[in-house]
Amino acid sequence: MRQLLPLNYIHSTGVFKRASRKMNTNSSNMMALAPNTSKKRETVCIFGTGDFGRALGHKMIQCGYHVVYGSRSTQISNLVPKDAEVLSHAEAAQKAAIVIIAIQRQHYNFLTPLAEILRGKVVVDISNNLKLNQYPESNAEYLAQLLPGARVVKAFNTVSAWALQSGALDASRQVFVCGDDTEAKEMVMNIVRALGLTPLDQGSLLAAQEIENYPLQLFPMWKFPIFLSLGLTAFFFFYCLALDVIYTYIYEHNNFSFFIAMTIPNRICPVVALILLGLVYLPGVLAAIIQLYRGTKYRRFPDWLDKWMLCRKQLGLIALAFASLHAVFTLASPLRSFVKWRNAKPIISQALNNKTEPLDTTNAWLSDSYLALGIIGFFFFVLVGITSLPSVSNSVNWREFRFVQSKLGYLTLILCTAHTLVYGGKWFLSPTAYKWYLPNIYMLSLVVPCAVLVVKFVLIFPCVDKPLTQIRQGWERNPKSSEQSNYIINKSAV
Amino acid sequence: MRQLLPLNYIHSTGVFKRASRKMNTNSSNMMALAPNTSKKRETVCIFGTGDFGRALGHKMIQCGYHVVYGSRSTQISNLVPKDAEVLSHAEAAQKAAIVIIAIQRQHYNFLTPLAEILRGKVVVDISNNLKLNQYPESNAEYLAQLLPGARVVKAFNTVSAWALQSGALDASRQVFVCGDDTEAKEMVMNIVRALGLTPLDQGSLLAAQEIENYPLQLFPMWKFPIFLSLGLTAFFFFYCLALDVIYTYIYEHNNFSFFIAMTIPNRICPVVALILLGLVYLPGVLAAIIQLYRGTKYRRFPDWLDKWMLCRKQLGLIALAFASLHAVFTLASPLRSFVKWRNAKPIISQALNNKTEPLDTTNAWLSDSYLALGIIGFFFFVLVGITSLPSVSNSVNWREFRFVQSKLGYLTLILCTAHTLVYGGKWFLSPTAYKWYLPNIYMLSLVVPCAVLVVKFVLIFPCVDKPLTQIRQGWERNPKSSEQSNYIINKSAV
Amino acid sequence: MRQLLPLNYIHSTGVFKRASRKMNTNSSNMMALAPNTSKKRETVCIFGTGDFGRALGHKMIQCGYHVVYGSRSTQISNLVPKDAEVLSHAEAAQKAAIVIIAIQRQHYNFLTPLAEILRGKVVVDISNNLKLNQYPESNAEYLAQLLPGARVVKAFNTVSAWALQSGALDASRQVFVCGDDTEAKEMVMNIVRALGLTPLDQGSLLAAQEIENYPLQLFPMWKFPIFLSLGLTAFFFFYCLALDVIYTYIYEHNNFSFFIAMTIPNRICPVVALILLGLVYLPGVLAAIIQLYRGTKYRRFPDWLDKWMLCRKQLGLIALAFASLHAVFTLASPLRSFVKWRNAKPIISQALNNKTEPLDTTNAWLSDSYLALGIIGFFFFVLVGITSLPSVSNSVNWREFRFVQSKLGYLTLILCTAHTLVYGGKWFLSPTAYKWYLPNIYMLSLVVPCAVLVVKFVLIFPCVDKPLTQIRQGWERNPKSSEQSNYIINKSAV
Known part of the structure; x- marks a missing residue:
């Protein structure tokens, strides 16, 4: 599994103040949160306030998005970036056209009751597995089965929380994106571009399995x-x-x-x-x-x-x-x-x-x-x-x-x-x-x-x-x- | 300070005719000015006909923009790219929604009388300083104070005139962009993309200080x-x-x-x-x-x-x-x-x-x-x-x-x-x-x-x-x- | 001339099944054709079912485009990607706003009767020559002369069929684009971006000669x-x-x-x-x-x-x-x-x-x-x-x-x-x-x-x-x- 950023890099603001070249030049370091921007980008909903969900939300807020977290508990706001709302899953999903699922596959079944609310929405699967081909179908396809009406897009799984925070210069800027709905995919790719990363369209959701296997590979060639x-x-x-x-x-x-x-x-x-x-x-x-x-x-x-x-x-x-x-x-x-x-x-x-x-x-x-x-x-x-x-x-x-x-x-x-x-x-x-x-x-x-x-x-x-x-x-x-x-x-x- | 292109590279067309790989493949060399393009991009105004202003204007004309220079004297057209208009500052600003300020900070106060004309316009600050943290506030923030109604965006300061002309392969293609108005920022980022460069959104205008310090750093890490x-x-x-x-x-x-x-x-x-x-x-x-x-x-x-x-x-x-x-x-x-x-x-x-x-x-x-x-x-x-x-x-x-x-x-x-x-x-x-x-x-x-x-x-x-x-x-x-x-x-x- | 992909890499699906890192991670390998995508991108017409035409069509279908081939014979569908239509040239051209000419310059004259159908359409010249400055004018300019009403754009000539299929990691991702019509150029650049490549606007069609010479150069500097x-x-x-x-x-x-x-x-x-x-x-x-x-x-x-x-x-x-x-x-x-x-x-x-x-x-x-x-x-x-x-x-x-x-x-x-x-x-x-x-x-x-x-x-x-x-x-x-x-x-x- 990826060994990434300790959580304290993400929820503390300490790292943003320290002098560091990487951080100085390309990162959120340089980015103050922008509470007073006169024109905001659209609202994005993130389910899950784990490390990656918080890092992604932080970065999106810096780039002008309005972020709403969907969470079981709405009390954890000290870990969540300022300027983000924390609501229940259902309320949060209703506020945005794009819902990013930042939780592990084994908890996906809690989404079933939300299927109706998520109908027609762009649902982004960012999950990874612990082993190559761990499940018969990819996490994104499993999500699409659980939410028949949602437009599921696979993205961001190769990006680390560390890369999001530190400006992604050391790791790859490429974000593999796949999905069956071209318009939904384009919406996600626009977010990817807005975050300073490079989206790579990998075709339909059938490609999700390979995209999920990618971060687990060790020099296969x-x-x-x-x-x-x-x-x-x-x-x-x-x-x-x-x-x-x-x-x-x-x-x-x-x-x-x-x-x-x-x-x-x-x-x-x-x-x-x-x-x-x-x-x-x-x-x-x-x-x-x-x-x-x-x-x-x-x-x-x-x-x-x-x-x-x-x-x-x-x-x-x-x-x-x-x-x-x-x-x-x-x-x-x-x-x-x-x-x-x-x-x-x-x-x-x-x-x-x-x-x-x-x-x-x-x-x-x-x-x-x-x-x-x-x-x-x-x-x-x-x-x-x-x-x-x-x-x-x-x-x-x-x-x-x-x-x-x-x-x-x-x-x-x-x-x-x-x-x-x-x-x-x-x-x-x-x-x-x-x-x-x-x-x-x-x-x-x-x-x-x-x-x-x-x-x-x-x-x-x-x-x-x-x-x-x-x-x-x-x-x-x-x-x-x-x-x-x-x-x-x-x-x-x- | 940046030691860039001698001016003769910019205003003469000699360099465009010489056989050179870099120039051949990626540069304005390959670009004839296109006076007869049937569909033009929008008009952009540039204040200042110095080296960088001219280089940027030249490149923008090649990419299909209509460029209007704002200048104290409208007589210097032999240095300015052909196909660009040269008008007074007020007239030039009125012709475009985006105004690029290609003059030094110490002359910014001449902009005060133009504050009303620049109200609501996207004003792009591209300036650099001679020293780290030379002024208490960044040039872009100072500009925003001078022009309260303008939508100030910081951009292009890490790009050299040389890079603009020679195709930017040697230097970085990354252009740091920051500003409080997301729409204005997006307009500037579209120009950056049209010029073949990669915009990186760095958040609100508070980031301008770091962006201005970046080109002055010498291996801080x-x-x-x-x-x-x-x-x-x-x-x-x-x-x-x-x-x-x-x-x-x-x-x-x-x-x-x-x-x-x-x-x-x-x-x-x-x-x-x-x-x-x-x-x-x-x-x-x-x-x-x-x-x-x-x-x-x-x-x-x-x-x-x-x-x-x-x-x-x-x-x-x-x-x-x-x-x-x-x-x-x-x-x-x-x-x-x-x-x-x-x-x-x-x-x-x-x-x-x-x-x-x-x-x-x-x-x-x-x-x-x-x-x-x-x-x-x-x-x-x-x-x-x-x-x-x-x-x-x-x-x-x-x-x-x-x-x-x-x-x-x-x-x-x-x-x-x-x-x-x-x-x-x-x-x-x-x-x-x-x-x-x-x-x-x-x-x-x-x-x-x-x-x-x-x-x-x-x-x-x-x-x-x-x-x-x-x-x-x-x-x-x-x-x-x-x-x-x-x-x-x-x-x-x- | 480019020594690229053997054709069997393109029309057979064999390569998509083989374990290979490059292929696994970045290529069409990961991309299943998506016949059931709910939202399609626009229709693009490709004249010519040669190697490059097929490779480009295959990639575009993967990225959600609807592809129509124009061909002399409509019987060669076993080589052409599934999900693509094959029609006569005239019929195919009528179905799309963008027509990609994937045939050699010496056969361009067959396009003369189609000039009326191609009037106003974006016609993309992707051809290369065998020698530097082989013809007095560039292929793209020659095409523009043959089709006076068409909006000719030069693009894709530096991309190889191999790069399109294998994910283009080894070769350059840069696609030089030029043309006299900015709107047409922008349409082509959007396709380039959708395919995961980086468009570089090189100005008017006068630049086509240099763009066509580029792949023939051997370390000129x-x-x-x-x-x-x-x-x-x-x-x-x-x-x-x-x-x-x-x-x-x-x-x-x-x-x-x-x-x-x-x-x-x-x-x-x-x-x-x-x-x-x-x-x-x-x-x-x-x-x-x-x-x-x-x-x-x-x-x-x-x-x-x-x-x-x-x-x-x-x-x-x-x-x-x-x-x-x-x-x-x-x-x-x-x-x-x-x-x-x-x-x-x-x-x-x-x-x-x-x-x-x-x-x-x-x-x-x-x-x-x-x-x-x-x-x-x-x-x-x-x-x-x-x-x-x-x-x-x-x-x-x-x-x-x-x-x-x-x-x-x-x-x-x-x-x-x-x-x-x-x-x-x-x-x-x-x-x-x-x-x-x-x-x-x-x-x-x-x-x-x-x-x-x-x-x-x-x-x-x-x-x-x-x-x-x-x-x-x-x-x-x-x-x-x-x-x-x-x-x-x-x-x-x-």
Whole structure:
């Protein structure tokens, strides 16, 4: 459940006097109640004097509405905002065309006797549940069943009392609104706008279930990518543990158990990052192959492909997180006591053998190249990540967004794959790299990105690209939909 | 004062022809003046042909309004936008229902003779001051006193002429509006919307003072956290100077004065970061203790605690800044000439003594663990920081925001505290670590976070957590406010 | 062209059932079509049943509009949203006051016979082109010529079918609207608002050309800064190649060709970053000099200076990108095989010569100072960069924005210049630093920033600053524009 504002923030006026930037600039702080406004907005009735009912009423009074509370007891006026009336439910409802129900669903049945009074009125359901899909029908639909004549609108459930008071800058300004009566919905949306929030019409009351589920969700789009990356991490952890710690312990009698802290994480991170980055671009090439095979874009992709395409952004950002960890782990490696010891060994042996080894230019080339490729690849990766920030992606047009996400994204994939290939370098063919006949994990990480790059390379050949472009522009379409134009091309091309 | 657009941007049309993205896409650039629009919006009068008056008039003409300037001299039409009329103040005011006063407060008294003409009209005050609370009453209230019959509305003062011309993408689109007359306010808010800006109703004219102070503020919420961190930095600087430079100079006769440049900053940064991070979570546990003690959430916290809770975001971001500096200082340390010299010493001594020391596995474990803990702690810290970006926090719901700020925040605190503990390692009990019987500063940094973590650990025990949750859900409330539901739980739990 | 939603996303309902956060929360997913809404909005006619026409119709039905499609064939109802009527063009147009033309420009001539039916109706042009300025006049103006009696409004062309369906969170919510008839424009803007999008009035139909060009632009403001930085990079690459690789090869017979991978990029990056950072602040001081010389701010700056000032943000962000690359390249240098070899040499020689060199305190001071200056300079640079994020710059006021961009920006410039000066250190006067009598490139990089800092230092002297401030406050103005106040001061001061 939402953990919002302590009630004392709402009914006390103390918070309005304290110096605070948020409060200063956007909030009720700046708003004195306006008892002497010459022109008032309409009267709104609120059933329930709980925290949210009071916060909403307070805000509405500040914005010029006349607020009447409907309450079982009319004695609680010290908690209720000044300038608001407190009446019985029936009396309060009769005074307004809009009635906001700020009470919990389990008490809705007390409204049944009021059904006649609420007939024709706009009744706003603002309730939330404690669990996803807690009841068979949404609270708003249940309310509509209880009050057959009322024009029920769902709204405000994603807004917190805290956001109403503090100016809503930290939380979202969006208010989802749905309802079967367009005029009633428009009246509620006008209130939403008057309070400085942004209404989003979500259609009929059938949408109420989803609107009520929204505040209970916890990163639903991130679940699959996070579980996938954790699964990959666990697999590669045990793979590395076997090859780097156990193998070394058995065959070389070295206790490298401390590899668990830095060495193995720094092997897993780049591998998972590269695989996830490959998986971001794999559904795009798969979709292209399917479209080429079918010769049309007017048939749905398989479900798993659709789902996969919808979580590409999340996959990419998790890949970026792993790549960042890899970067920091690598940059921190000269600080490690093990690395200092390992670097000292050849120096001491040179000193003891009384000779200075010349610079190995090939090694210098290899080490500098893979570092440079990695750094530049990471740089472009971060650039693509920055354009995923909502405010940045909002300020570019579609062509620019596609350029960054597709062109720069592929460039990142190429650079990171090359980084890994050069890192592998001459070890690919060396038998000593295959402990227990198993490949090193960076070799495993190359499978997906290399496959994507090879297929993508084939797809950009003109003989393949031309029919694909035509399919995506709808030119292979059936004659019925002949008016469709080239407005819409397949997004999977991104 | 605002440093805005040079006037030539406003009265010349040159800027409208130049290729510029911002201008191309969002600005008057794209807008040709529309002399032949078949349906005009209403007429608006602007008093004053200064920079802002002209910029506003220009924009309004582009959006279809008919603009009449009121001016002392009607000869200055070359600066005023084409298609605008320039008349005397009295004549201009008579032509419109809305009069925008684009002149400075010190000249407002010339309006007194016009009071009768302005009776009943919507008079918009757009002025700013040069200093916070420069006058006893706000400019808008002063204007309302001068013109008793006018319906004064405060608006547009946070918008710059530059923003009006260039499309307002860089600066805020929000226009604070306040006034005692709701209808007049609504008329002004419609103009604001027509200009592509977002009006925010701030209540009655009493709010004008705060609206006028807003553009003069300089990070008011950041002041206390910045001074606190600067104070801590100064204290720890002299503490380190004494222990690392002066002590060494006196007792070991080493001149380590160059420690001031890198070593001491890199000791101060993590210490200040960890203390500030602890201070972010301390008010939350204090509030929980207070609520448990009082047995209710319906009493206000002490003022200092409220203020402290309101600046937690700023404290956390400053802690992140210090942590970032620590990370870069640490990663850069292998480049230091001193570190190279220090690392070379044991190697040379091994070579001279003709022996190769084996790897100290315990040291390797300790060094790798504290590095890994620090890196992962920093990673989560950055993650929490990214969700503080307004556009990111706007796109998550409350449950997600809390998850990141509370769960991931505590994880960060635990990891960073563990990083420091492991860094200290075996030195805690070593007497050589206590120069002049003073503890090393990383030990001082552990006090606050360890205290927070211990109290938090106690608070999550069921026997403590259950009554606290009940209090926060209002279940220990007095019977009067019995309708309040579980909408609102204490935010201090975050 | 826009690469948007595959058609199957639009006409199939499959996507509405799949679990996806974006879809769940903001999209038509949540919206059931509402056949039984008791109050409908007005009827809207859409010509064309192509992808965008269907997506728009679907969304409008969800928001309560009654949609009538005009189509050549009335048989394609399986692709068209349920609840929409499909009629002939003439019949459909007669049913609505607003007709949206969702067909391509090359087919517009079929509308000529319908001119009489469309007389007086609001006709919305939503088309885009494939190339910038593809036709002499905009599509909307062409449409207005074809239908002389219609009230043509340009809108929706920047919105994608994908954005309409998926809730438009990733792409911009802004809808540019223009047209000669204010009432018609207002009707279209109301539809835009009802769909949850933000209309931006761009003036008369003359603006249509720019609105149509907008989705085809690819970072127009970034072009000059990117080409400039690439040019500088290329120049310095060959400069370094000559001095570091070719000179060394000829005179010292060392093959340092691998410098191309890491050493030379890490010399170029800081140099380009510092020059670009200097170029960000150079136009400001040039503008100040011009204003001082002219004694007025009421004359336009030369064109090149205006253009330069408009791309300062882009120059600064590219400078930050180069500075970041420099930071990572530098931090990664201890990993390089060449650096390890070079660091080992003096150690081995000390060991062979059987002596341990004492610490060179001067060197330690120099190395620590330039590292610390660089790190702190980079820290402030990143801070200034973060405030350039749209959502961050939107949440600060003008004074705060200026403080960060101007004060912190100059601090960054001073720190980075000092970093370079200390890095150069004692080499400036050493003849061995001048291979082929050419200065090292870090010396070249100091020219612009030092010039800017010297001029800025002169400009803040009171005897220069006072007249400049007066000029910028308009106090040296000619008597005609005497009412202008100090609202507007020159932005070049930033």
